[in-house]
Amino acid sequence: MPDGSSHQNPAPADAGVSRRSFLRTSAVVGAGLAALAASLKPLMEMNDFPTAERFMQKYYKEMTPADMAKVLKRIENEVEKQYGIRPHVRDLKPMDGVQFVYCLNLTRCIGCRKCVHACVAENNQSRTPEIQYIRVLKMPDGSLDIYKAEHNYDPAMVPEKGFFYMPVQCQQCEHPPCVKVCPVHATWQETDGITVIDYDWCIGCRYCEAACPYWARRFNWTKPEIPKDRINPEMSYLGNRPRRQGVMEKCHFCIQRTRAGRYPACVEVCPAGARKFGNILDLKSEVSYILKNKRVYIQLKEELGTSPRFFYYFDV
Amino acid sequence: MIQATRNYLTFLRRCARLACAGDWRYYTWVGALAVLCLLGLNAYCKQFAHGLVTTGMSDEVSWGVYIANFTFLVGVAAAAVMMVIPVYIYDNEELHDLVIFGELLAVAAIIMCLLFVTVDLGRPDRFWHLIPGLGQFNFPASMLSWDVIVLNGYLLLNVHICGYLLYCRYQKRMPAKWFYVPFVFIAIVWAISIHTVTAFLYVGLGGRPFWNQAIIGPRFLASAFTAGPALIILAIQVVRRVTAIAPQGEAMPWQGNASGVKAVRQRAATLDDLDSLVRYLPEFASVAKETRQAILPDLRVLDVAAGEVLLRQGETDKNTFLVLKGRVVVEREESGRHRITRSAGPGEQFGEVSSLAGTPRMATAIAEEATQVLSVPADTLRKLMKASPLNKIIRARMAERLMITDRALMILRNIVQVAMTINVFLLVCEVFTEFYAGGLHIASSKYLYLGLQGHHALVPWIWTAIVFNLTAMVLLVLPLSRSLKWLNVTCVLCIVGIWIEKGMGLVIPGFIPSPLGEIVQYTPSLNETLVCFGIWAFGLLCYTVFLRMSVPILQGRLSKANEGKPEFGSGGAGGG
Numbered sequence: 001m002p003d004g005s006s007h008q009n010p011a012p013a014d015a016g017v018s019r020r021s022f023l024r025t026s027a028v029v030g031a032g033l034a035a036l037a038a039s040l041k042p043l044m045e046m047n048d049f050p051t052a053e054r055f056m057q058k059y060y061k062e063m064t065p066a067d068m069a070k071v072l073k074r075i076e077n078e079v080e081k082q083y084g085i086r087p088h089v090r091d092l093k094p095m096d097g098v099q100f101v102y103c104l105n106l107t108r109c110i111g112c113r114k115c116v117h118a119c120v121a122e123n124n125q126s127r128t129p130e131i132q133y134i135r136v137l138k139m140p141d142g143s144l145d146i147y148k149a150e151h152n153y154d155p156a157m158v159p160e161k162g163f164f165y166m167p168v169q170c171q172q173c174e175h176p177p178c179v180k181v182c183p184v185h186a187t188w189q190e191t192d193g194i195t196v197i198d199y200d201w202c203i204g205c206r207y208c209e210a211a212c213p214y215w216a217r218r219f220n221w222t223k224p225e226i227p228k229d230r231i232n233p234e235m236s237y238l239g240n241r242p243r244r245q246g247v248m249e250k251c252h253f254c255i256q257r258t259r260a261g262r263y264p265a266c267v268e269v270c271p272a273g274a275r276k277f278g279n280i281l282d283l284k285s286e287v288s289y290i291l292k293n294k295r296v297y298i299q300l301k302e303e304l305g306t307s308p309r310f311f312y313y314f315d316v
Numbered sequence: 317m318i319q320a321t322r323n324y325l326t327f328l329r330r331c332a333r334l335a336c337a338g339d340w341r342y343y344t345w346v347g348a349l350a351v352l353c354l355l356g357l358n359a360y361c362k363q364f365a366h367g368l369v370t371t372g373m374s375d376e377v378s379w380g381v382y383i384a385n386f387t388f389l390v391g392v393a394a395a396a397v398m399m400v401i402p403v404y405i406y407d408n409e410e411l412h413d414l415v416i417f418g419e420l421l422a423v424a425a426i427i428m429c430l431l432f433v434t435v436d437l438g439r440p441d442r443f444w445h446l447i448p449g450l451g452q453f454n455f456p457a458s459m460l461s462w463d464v465i466v467l468n469g470y471l472l473l474n475v476h477i478c479g480y481l482l483y484c485r486y487q488k489r490m491p492a493k494w495f496y497v498p499f500v501f502i503a504i505v506w507a508i509s510i511h512t513v514t515a516f517l518y519v520g521l522g523g524r525p526f527w528n529q530a531i532i533g534p535r536f537l538a539s540a541f542t543a544g545p546a547l548i549i550l551a552i553q554v555v556r557r558v559t560a561i562a563p564q565g566e567a568m569p570w571q572g573n574a575s576g577v578k579a580v581r582q583r584a585a586t587l588d589d590l591d592s593l594v595r596y597l598p599e600f601a602s603v604a605k606e607t608r609q610a611i612l613p614d615l616r617v618l619d620v621a622a623g624e625v626l627l628r629q630g631e632t633d634k635n636t637f638l639v640l641k642g643r644v645v646v647e648r649e650e651s652g653r654h655r656i657t658r659s660a661g662p663g664e665q666f667g668e669v670s671s672l673a674g675t676p677r678m679a680t681a682i683a684e685e686a687t688q689v690l691s692v693p694a695d696t697l698r699k700l701m702k703a704s705p706l707n708k709i710i711r712a713r714m715a716e717r718l719m720i721t722d723r724a725l726m727i728l729r730n731i732v733q734v735a736m737t738i739n740v741f742l743l744v745c746e747v748f749t750e751f752y753a754g755g756l757h758i759a760s761s762k763y764l765y766l767g768l769q770g771h772h773a774l775v776p777w778i779w780t781a782i783v784f785n786l787t788a789m790v791l792l793v794l795p796l797s798r799s800l801k802w803l804n805v806t807c808v809l810c811i812v813g814i815w816i817e818k819g820m821g822l823v824i825p826g827f828i829p830s831p832l833g834e835i836v837q838y839t840p841s842l843n844e845t846l847v848c849f850g851i852w853a854f855g856l857l858c859y860t861v862f863l864r865m866s867v868p869i870l871q872g873r874l875s876k877a878n879e880g881k882p883e884f885g886s887g888g889a890g891g892g
Contacts (some may be wrong), residue, residue, distance in 0.1 A: 032350075039358035046365040050441050059452050129369075135832060147759060168832060170696075177523060183460035184445040185452040201452070203445055204438015207460050209378040213523025215539075215831040219438065222369035228688040246438030297489040301831075304522045316768060 015286065048223060058277075059185070060198040060238070068237070071200075075241055082242075083226070087233040089241055092259035094192035100253055100309065101193070101280040103168060103297070107315040108274035109160045111136055111158040111165030115266035115275065119169075122254060122265035123240040124232055126224030133218065133251040134169040134266065144231070169266075170195065170216035170251035171300060171308030178208035178217065187248070193309050194253050196238040204246040213301050214308075217250045253277070287311075326621050326879060327486055327613035331865040334874065338864065341558065351858040356850010359843045360435055368438055371844040377827040378805050379436070381848055384819030386432040388543070389425045389855075390514045391536060391818065393470065394817035395544015396422035397507035398731050410724040412715055413870065417555070418548055419478045420862040422507075426471040428855035433463075435847055452622050459517045466510045472505045478866075486869050487876045488664070490712050511536050520823075526760035526826045531749075535742045536818070541735035543814040545728045546807035549785065551859070553804060554726075556720050560653040580624065585690060592640060596663025598706040600743065607699070614696045618689050626681040626689065634694040636671040642687025645873075646677035650722060651800065658717040659684075659872040669714055671697065682748055718870040722800070729803055733792040735809060740789050743782075743817075763835070764825040771828075774835045778821050784813030 035078040038073070053074065058067060072089045079087045116134045125131045137149035141162050149166070159256065176195050179187055189195045209217040223245040235241040236256035243249050254264035262268075267275040278285035290313060291297060297313040338346070363370045373380045399418035402408035422577075434440055445451035446464055455461040477496055484491040515536040518527035590608050594600045617640070620626060626637060631647055637644070639660050646658040646666050657679055660666045670677045671694045692700070701707040752760040762768050767775050788809040791797045797806045829835045868874035 035351075035354050036357075038353040040361055042358065042361035042365050044365075045362075055441060089378070137832065145756065147756060147829065149833050151832070151834045177521065179522070180457050181460065183454050183458040183464065185454050201442070201445060202439065203442045205433075205436065205460060206378045206438070206519075207458070209375065210827070211521050211523060213831050215375075215834075218375055220367070221373070222367035248438075301523070307521075 017256070024150060054200070057070065057200050059201050061185075061188075072237065075235075075237075079231070079235075079242060083228045083231045085228065085231050085233055087231070087235050089235045089237065090256070091237040092239075092255060093189045094194070095259065096279055098192045098279045099281050100172070100258060101278065101291070102172070102253070102275040102310045103287050103290045104275040104310070104312050105272075105276070105315060106164055106166060106273045106312050109136075109167060110272050110274075111138060111153070111160075111163075112271065114269045114271060118265040118269035119127045119251070121230065122232055122257070123252075124226055124235070124242050125249075126220065126226060126243075127230065128225045129221065131218045131220070131224070131249070132169050133216070133249075135215070136165055136167045139166055140164050159189065167266075168214055168216070168300070169310070170253075171214050171306070172251075172253065174307035174309060175305060175307060177211040177304075181207045181211040183207065190238075192259070194255060194258075195250075195253065196252055197248055197250065199241070199243050199249065200236065201245045202247040204248070206248065208248060213304050213306060217248055220245050220247055220249065283290040318497035323487075323876070324483070325487075326517075327483060327876075330874065330879070334868065335861045335864050335888060340875075342864070346857065346860060348462050349853045351862070352853030353850050353857060356847050356853060359850065362843055363435070363847065364440070370839040370841060372839050373844075374836055374838070376830045376834060377824060377838035379823055379827070380838055381820065381840040381844060382432050382436040384823045385848055386436070387514060387536075387823060388815050388819045389429045389432065390467070390511055391814075392544045392547055393425035393429065394507040394511040394537070394540045395548070396425075396474070398506075398541050398545050398735075399548065399728075400500060400504055402727065404497070404504075408727065409715075410719075410721055410727055413720060414548070414552060414724055416478055416481060416866055416870065417552060417863070419474045419503075420866060421544075421548055421551060421859060422474045423471065423478065424855045424859040424862065426467055426474070427858055428851050429467055430471075431851045431854065432848075435851070459513060459520055461512045463510075463517060466506065466513050470503070470506050470510050473499055473506060477503060478862075482869050484871075485716065486874060488872075490709070507531035508537070511540050516757050518822070523831055524760075524826045525757035527822075529749075530744065531742055531746050535739065535746070538615075538735050538742055539814045539818050542732055542739050543811050543818075545731045545735070546810040549725055549728050549732070549807050550804065550811075551863075552720060552725065553800065555863060555867065556655065559643065559655050561647065561656060571655070581619040583617050585612060585617045588611070589615075589617055589629045589690060590661055593663065596640075596661075597638070597706075597709070599703075599709045601646050602703045602705045603700060604688060604703075607703075609694050611699065614693050616691045620683045620687050620689070622683055622685050622687075624683045626683065627677050627678050629680045631654070631677045632670075632675075634671055635691045636668040636676065636694065636697045637666050637681070638690040638692060639666075640688040640690055642689075643684040643878075644681050644687055644689065645684050648677045648719065655718075655720070656871045656873065657719050659875075661872075661875070661877045662663030664708060664872075665713055668697065668710060686824075707791055716870075716872060718867065725800065725803065725868075726798065729797060730794065732807070732810060736785065736789045736792055739814070740785055743785075759829050759833075760825040762837040763828050764821060767830065769835060771835050771837055773839065774820065774824060777816050781813045781816035781821055784809045785817065788813060 038271065057071060063071065068091050072091060075089050076087055079085070079089070113136050116132050116136065119125070119133050120127070120130065123133070125133070135151065137146060137151065138153040139146075139149050139159070141164060153160075172193055172195055174193070176189055179189055179195060184201060184203055187195060187197045187208055204219070206219055209219060220243055224243055226242065231242075232240060234256055236259070239252050239255035254266075255261075258264055263277055267277045276286045276290060278287040280287055280291070282288060291311060294313045295316060297311045299308045299311060320566040343704055359370075371380060371382075396418040399411055399415050403411050403415050434443070437443070446453065446461075448455070453461050453464075455465070481491055482497050500772070512533055515533040519529065519532050522528055550735065587608060590600070618626070618637075626644060627633070627635075639662050641662060644660045644666055645656055646660065647654050648657045658666065660681075666681050667677065669675075675692070697710075701710060747761070747765070750758045759768060763771065764774050764778050766772070788806050791802060791809070796802045824838055865874075
């Protein structure tokens with residue numbers, strides 16, 4: 001009760017009372033600090049505390065070549081320390097006069113998921129928990145309604161009669177919604193059409209994951225784990241170098257291969273020849289031929305205006 | 317300058333000391349909240365070390381209960397404006413005292429919002445990438461960058477307005493209008509914007525048909541103006557209860573005496589009395605010598621001992637009192653509870669409102685110590701108030717009281733009533749559009765309201781919310797909710813209903829089914845839930861401490877004038 005209580009609590013007049021109140025205050029403060037320390041204890045379980053160097057690292061586009069060289073060296077050291085293998089990390093730039101396009105033949109795809117696993121191996125994706133960039137949808141013949149798709153099909157033999165298979169991965173949109181929503185410019189589109197992520201700049205808000213209409217983005221919900229003997233040492237900064245806990249990743253058309261003149265791993269591994277990849281600005285390329293000559297090709301969710309660089313087509 | 321800084325530090329120190337003092341109820345409440353905060357901190361440390369795998373979220377449902385709470389609380393913060401608009405635009409008197417409570421709630425809610433966003437980040441150590449100038453700020457393209465600006469801006473605006481008004485009240489100084497009124501009007505627009513921006517966060521995503529609807533923005537505002545004022549009603553009722561100075565229905569010591577001023581020594585006033593008044597009320601100096609001489613016969617000087625009653629609630633006499641020496645506490649009884657509305661020291665007035673209006677006394681004034689007051693009849697006061705400086709100060713001080721009337725609560729009830737009706741109407745519009753037209757894009761709505769392919773985790777929740785909201789709406793329309801008990805029930809229904817509808821009921825179904833048609837359900841993990849409880853506890857703790865400090869300031873009991881005197885004891889405000 002506010003009124004009159006000043007009379008009930010006499011002011012600390014003698015030393016005995018003030019000593020007692022001092023002891024009581026220190027007991028409360030001490031217990032509080034002990035409880036605070038106890039609640040902070042789980043931080044001790046952290047084994048990947050960011051170093052000052054990593055904490056202060058600059059944004060990709062603001063790094064000078066010298067900065068980048070230093071960072072690449074550091075990444076090589078970190079990978080070597082963690083996985084016991086010296087990687088070769090590069091920062092490959094887009095090539096002039098190149099716009100990558102992907103074409104996928106739905107008539108040919110047999111749903112074997114070899115692309116899924118080749119992708120995991122090539123791009124140093126976490127094995128526990130396993131992160132996959134490609135999701136193959138098993139669809140009943142006659143419909144492109146993805147709500148009818150089966151995601152976790154597991155028959156003894158593929159393909160199954162009455163179904164076709166549609167692998168979905170990052171569609172490398174010309175108007176990517178994920179890039180627009182990122183609050184810190186951690187993901188952007190390069191001149192060759194590939195949307196990339198600076199894994200060291202991403203804050204892990206997952207707004208891009210919510211924005212993506214193709215469910216192409218993956219988040220590192222915990223520290224990624226890759227067996228030492230499964231590391232692919234040929235790495236690039238914006239591509240397949242090992243990621244850390246709490247950042248986004250996704251398909252980047254195997255930037256470490258395609259910017260060095262090779263095909264993506266999924267194209268190479270496909271046993272059915274369903275996957276075609278190339279430069280749309282090169283009129284003699286396979287993809288140019290397909291887009292010119294196939295009567296129908298499909299851009300997934302065309303109505304959203306994202307304009308994917310990933311085209312599905314049929315042999316008709 | 318140095319003196320001003322020292323004064324301000326003294327103010328902060330006294331506020332801090334006040335926050336640490338209270339009765340056993342206050343300590344129990346604050347202690348329980350502190351324990352919950354620590355549990356939440358512990359859970360967050362686990363998440364910080366091991367990653368967001370400790371939550372129930374997945375790549376399919378990549379936002380969960382953190383963002384749901386964030387969305388709800390942005391609404392609560394925005395709703396503070398519903399108290400500000402009636403007071404600053406329509407000059408409502410009843411809500412005037414309570415504006416500060418609304419704004420303090422906004423501050424606490426924004427603190428919770430910022431915490432909920434922070435715990436949702438995968439890399440909280442990289443928060444500086446979000447700071448404009450230091451990091452890379454994707455403004456104006458990213459709605460999240462807008463949210464960073466509007467939330468922090470709104471926090472600063474409200475901290476400035478509350479802090480400035482409270483400090484002025486503490487100093488018993490008139491706030492400079494140019495220093496806060498422009499900010500009040502900016503804050504009104506800003507409040508609408510924080511919630512609109514948060515709605516646009518969802519609305520702007522073309523790949524999520526459940527969110528990609530223009531009606532989400534208006535729905536957010538309607539639900540915010542329901543849940544926010546409902547929360548303020550509950551908070552105010554808690555404040556009213558814990559600031560009552562006697563249990564409900566119990567008579568105060570002075571009650572039951574014969575009416576009228578007894579045991580009071582009266583005498584005619586002299587010019588010396590008026591001169592001593594000028595010392596504490598410099599504005600009185602503007603009253604000319606002749607005027608003073610002329611009014612002298614009307615004035616009386618009263619000397620009373622501590623505990624004596626100077627005027628009684630319900631009585632009708634016409635005098636205003638100006639304190640010459642000592643201190644008078646003014647208390648009001650409403651719904652069986654006594655509460656301190658004002659504390660007047662030398663140079664300050666009491667009894668002026670009913671005196672000028674000729675209405676029955678609204679409160680009882682009791683001398684806290686041996687006190688000398690100047691009694692001024694209403695007509696004389698009117699004459700005196702022709703002098704402009706005196707008129708200004710007396711009018712300004714009329715507002716310096718903490719009434720928290722039942723009528724103020726009824727005004728808030730009207731706001732909740734209208735907002736809830738609009739909210740239900742907008743929900744009906746949305747549900748009709750979705751289900752009548754049909755099509756593929758309604759899968760999320762089907763999942764939410766009816767269940768999809770055997771998955772119906774959210775169905776019981778959303779129907780609970782709908783039942784709560786409809787019941788609340790009916791109760792709000794009925795006269796039943798004019799009784800405070802039923803009003804409390806209604807407010808709880810509103811808050812729970814809206815929390816479900818707009819938190820879990822909006823965020824989660826947006827992710828189900830996934831853009832590739834897969835159904836993966838979401839349940840918050842224990843660790844995630846503990847983090848949420850921790851943040852709510854921290855927010856309530858902040859609000860409790862804010863109220864604990866601001867109630868005595870608004871009552872005039874904590875002021876610069878009584879600096880150095882022993883702090884009044886335990887009790888006072890608590891709640892939240």
